[in-house]
Amino acid sequence: MKVGVLALQGAFARHVQMLGDLGVSGTEVRTADELSDVDALVLPGGESTTMSMLLDSSGLRDEVADRISGGMPVLGTCAGMILLAAHVADGRPDQRSFAAIDIDVRRNGYGRQVDSFESDLDVTDLDEPFHGVFIRAPVVDRVGDGVEVLATVDGRPVLCSQGSVVVASFHPEMAGDGRIHGRFLDMAFDA
Ligand code: GLN
Numbered sequence: 001m002k003v004g005v006l007a008l009q010g011a012f013a014r015h016v017q018m019l020g021d022l023g024v025s026g027t028e029v030r031t032a033d034e035l036s037d038v039d040a041l042v043l044p045g046g047e048s049t050t051m052s053m054l055l056d057s058s059g060l061r062d063e064v065a066d067r068i069s070g071g072m073p074v075l076g077t078c079a080g081m082i083l084l085a086a087h088v089a090d091g092r093p094d095q096r097s098f099a100a101i102d103i104d105v106r107r108n109g110y111g112r113q114v115d116s117f118e119s120d121l122d123v124t125d126l127d128e129p130f131h132g133v134f135i136r137a138p139v140v141d142r143v144g145d146g147v148e149v150l151a152t153v154d155g156r157p158v159l160c161s162q163g164s165v166v167v168a169s170f171h172p173e174m175a176g177d178g179r180i181h182g183r184f185l186d187m188a189f190d191a
Pocket residue numbers: 044045046047048049077078079080082107108135136137138
């Protein structure tokens with residue numbers, strides 16, 4: 001099984017490393033050819049406005065959309081969550097998302113003063129808390145009926161899934177803890 005990490009911009013390198021640590025082949029994806037070679041895809045953190053532009057200029061936008069509608073498992077973290085959301089508030093007017101999961105997000109929604117923070121998260125089905133690193137993270141303002149909320153901070157969802165889509169508003173690749181990725185891989189390949 002090969003897992004791609006969208007590598008147009010942002011924090012992709014640590015995802016690749018984390019996947020390798022978990023014993024799967026993680027590979028950087030920048031072209032349609034590279035995308036066609038993977039069975040699942042990670043959309044990393046970074047800057048969703050820039051990633052959205054690069055998805056258009058690279059020609060990858062439609063290819064990624066097609067694969068997602070074809071059922072390819074996808075994990076979106078922080079900016080990646082924004083790119084997968086149904087609706088994005090406080091984005092750039094030309095920013096587009098894949099609407100792969102029925103949630104509404106607000107970019108940088110935790111505000112300037114606390115735009116980075118850390119929090120130990122109680123995650124459904126994990127025995128021990130997961131250390132969540134939040135960096136200018138999006139706030140989830142709405143979740144649809146079909147969405148499962150797997151962790152919250154102050155009552156707000158920060159880890160959600162729907163079908164083969166998993167999104168986190170934090171950076172699970174930065175915690176030195178592979179359990180979120182492991183859970184994604186179990187869902188993607190054991191289902
Ligand atoms: N604030 C960024 C955005 O809007 C996301 C930050 C991140 O991915 N760490 O895209």
